[in-house]
Amino acid sequence: MAKFVLAGKSDCPHYAKAELLADSLQRSLPNFRIHKLSILPHEWQEWLEATCKRNGWKHETSPLVWRELVVQGGKGVLLGGFSDFLEHCQDYYSVTSDMPTDVMLTVAAENLETKMNLVVEEQHRVSLIKPLHIWISSALNPTSHFLIPNLLSAEVFPHVSTISLHLLDLEGTEEGLQGLRMETEDLALSLLHQVTIHTDLEQAFQDADVILLLDEGWSDDSDEEEKRKGLSDRYGEYGRLMDTRANKAVTVIVCADSFANLRCSLLLDNAHSIDSSQFVTVSTQLEIEAKAIIARKLKVRTSDVTNVIVWGNISGRFYIDLQWAKVFNYDGAIRGPAFFSQPAQMILHDRKWLETDFQDLVRCRRAAVASKSCRVAAMSAANGILAILKAWNGICSPDEVFSMGVLCPGDYNLPDGVVLSLPVTFTDGKWSVRFDATVGDELKERLQLAASELKQEKEL
Secondary structure (H helix, E strand, O other): OEEEEEEEEOOOHHHHHHHHHHHHHHHHOOOEEEEEEEEOHHHHHHHHHHHHHHHOOOOOOOOEEEEEEOOOOOOOEEEEOHHHHHHHHHHHHOOOOOOOHHHHHHHHHHHHHHHHHHHHHHHHHHHHOOOEEEEEEOOOOOHHHHHHHHHOOOOOOOOOOOEEEEEEOOOOOHHHHHHHHHHHHHOOOOOEEEEEEEOOOOOOOOOOOEEEEOOOOOOOOOOHHHHHHHHHHHHHHHHHHHHHHOOOOOEEEEOOOOOHHHHHHHHHHHOOOOOHHHEEEEOHHHHHHHHHHHHHHHOOOHHHEEOOEEEEOOOOOEEEEOOOOEEEOOOOOOOOOOOOEEEHHHHOOOHHHHHOHHHHHHHHHHHHHHHHHOOOOHHHHHHHHHHHHHHHOOOOOOOOOEEEEEEOOOOOOOOOOOEEEEEEEEEOOEEEEOOOOOOOHHHHHHHHHHHHHHHHHHHO
16 A cells, blocks of 8 residues: 655645545545645745755655555655646546646635644644743753753642753763753653753753753863863853843752852853842752761761751852751660651760861762762752752742852851852742851851852952
């Protein structure tokens, strides 16, 4: 059995005549099948050239007819134009068409009107779909493979019906991004509307609702000065593009191992029309790493440790503070039900360990993971981003404490205009800095040093 494909301009009289002849044959012959493609007049030439190039054909007029061998399989065979199709029908089926010219013109006009109505209906249908646009930069970072499957879910975005995912990577290859897109589509996630890939800044951050900036894969040969220069140029451009293209209510989250606070500060300097509270840097990965170290020492689960605070420069001078930290399910002198917790500082009596070894262990934790697994700590990075997004979307307790790099509000005697990691809580989709933390002289000094370090990074 053969299937014919009939394609032509919507307003072409010969296409209309061939169409009615094909309909007549399909009604009377059980093994005759026709598939019709009505192309808008202004799109016809481009479509024809692309189709002929793809199949190695030469054809210049409307309509275009070819035959596909659906039983044997294989490449389609060009039949030709209207005259060739008419001759084929006469030779094989002894059927011809005697449609007068005025009827041909009438049917052609009806075809065009029908096609235009279908286009309008499709545009209206598409306009009813309002996807959430999520952009991931440096999308070929290993973190994406752990982030994407959990990101596109109702657990993270409970009030979203559909998501358009945009994968941007300026260092990566288009082939690599194509592979990531295929993997994402293969997940068959119910919220996923479409995946698009980008290897340049031509469309970067257009209509963005959420932007997740992952760490770039800088060359190992790059020195610190080159990295800073590259970051300054890139994140300055990122900020300007967000300012002009992204939605004004966009959420921007920076996740990086190096110069994390500096990146966020560069974005803020160049995105003047977007509220500074919508730009944050993830400290959650450090929180998780600190919790894991405490949990191992106290022989509890990592999830049993809560409300750890990270102060300062996330990828530089930071300090892990346990003044609000709680420990559940600790097997000590005092026991209680599952909801019972004890202050971490009461259980951890070794103050010297907390101020020295513990801080060093957290600082080296990520490098230790990378050396053993031979890759970056991608899972904890993805988990940190997801934790912040869930809290931002209302999936957290109002008492739960998070650490984030935010534009310093000038409290704790810190200079304005510096991005520092501070304790925050989320309420009704908005975060606010906790101002009731105890900040002694020693911690103030640490924060001043962190602020000085960040100002120096920015000046350099």
